[in-house]
Amino acid sequence: MAEIIGAVTTSHVPSIGIAIDQGLTQDAYWKPLFDGYLPAKEFVRKLAPDVTIVVYNDHGLEVFLDRVPTFGVGAAAEYRSGDEGWGPRPIPSFEGDPDFSWHLIEHLVAQEFDVTMFQEMGVDHGFSVPMSIAFGGPAGEVEAWPTKVIPVTVNTIQFPLPQPGRCFKLGQAIRKAVDAYPKDARVLIMGTGGMSHQLQGERAGFMKPPFDRMFLKNFVDDPIALTNIPLGEYMREAGHEGAELIMWLVARGALNANVREVYQHYHVSASLTAAGLGCYVNA
Numbered sequence: 001m002a003e004i005i006g007a008v009t010t011s012h013v014p015s016i017g018i019a020i021d022q023g024l025t026q027d028a029y030w031k032p033l034f035d036g037y038l039p040a041k042e043f044v045r046k047l048a049p050d051v052t053i054v055v056y057n058d059h060g061l062e063v064f065l066d067r068v069p070t071f072g073v074g075a076a077a078e079y080r081s082g083d084e085g086w087g088p089r090p091i092p093s094f095e096g097d098p099d100f101s102w103h104l105i106e107h108l109v110a111q112e113f114d115v116t117m118f119q120e121m122g123v124d125h126g127f128s129v130p131m132s133i134a135f136g137g138p139a140g141e142v143e144a145w146p147t148k149v150i151p152v153t154v155n156t157i158q159f160p161l162p163q164p165g166r167c168f169k170l171g172q173a174i175r176k177a178v179d180a181y182p183k184d185a186r187v188l189i190m191g192t193g194g195m196s197h198q199l200q201g202e203r204a205g206f207m208k209p210p211f212d213r214m215f216l217k218n219f220v221d222d223p224i225a226l227t228n229i230p231l232g233e234y235m236r237e238a239g240h241e242g243a244e245l246i247m248w249l250v251a252r253g254a255l256n257a258n259v260r261e262v263y264q265h266y267h268v269s270a271s272l273t274a275a276g277l278g279c280y281v282n283a
């Protein structure tokens, strides 16, 4: 039987990936951020997931504005890290689990989540940076990722975006699908993006730690309160790209009502982002 054994939620800034790949993690600017990631790596190493479901948003690598699925699931045997303008990252490709992916897709559609199926897809920083944070090391250190992966995409780049409550329900549907998978698999779910940040417009550089702290607290104590915040308010309160926090809500929906926070790290800032990370297990 497959089982969700925990969750890791984290921001997914591209320059975090570049810092890892270029061996800059101990530089003065990056050290406090990366030192804070070490307990999360230990958490993931001990969990030793067979499969990791990575809930993220594509930023224009695989999905462009001419066709944007609200929700998508990868069903490929392999996912390569794409070139977002800095060259492809020097990391191994990610091994998929097509049987599990198709099971997930079938069960999500049966639960009225009519997801787009990706039989081929490249993955961008929204996927690869959290994988490096949780599983990786400097360039060349990781010869093969110690987990298979299933990418799950959520549209956060073109209006209309899915509402927070809908994302939480997607997580609940993922949970049901995992519980119904007959093969043995230890499954980690990751939710990426956020926390508060805005990359463009008059408020570029906007961050709001009090909102992020409220989110981190209610993520454990009262996730339903977070699903009741309308998307527009996420954008007003956490910046335009702060809306990426809806991917954290997918991960939260896949956990029990009661969870235990094993570890939390919050650092302002990494690039233009208030960088947050959380490690959770079912209570």
Ligand code: DHB
Binding pocket: 012, 013, 014, 015, 059, 193, 194, 197, 199, 241, 244, 270, 271, 272, 273
């Ligand atoms: C940054 C943050 C993001 O979430 C992203 O997708 C791209 C860039 C940043 O802070 O630089």
Ligand code: FE
Binding pocket: 012, 059, 126, 193, 194, 241, 244
């Ligand atoms: Fe992003």
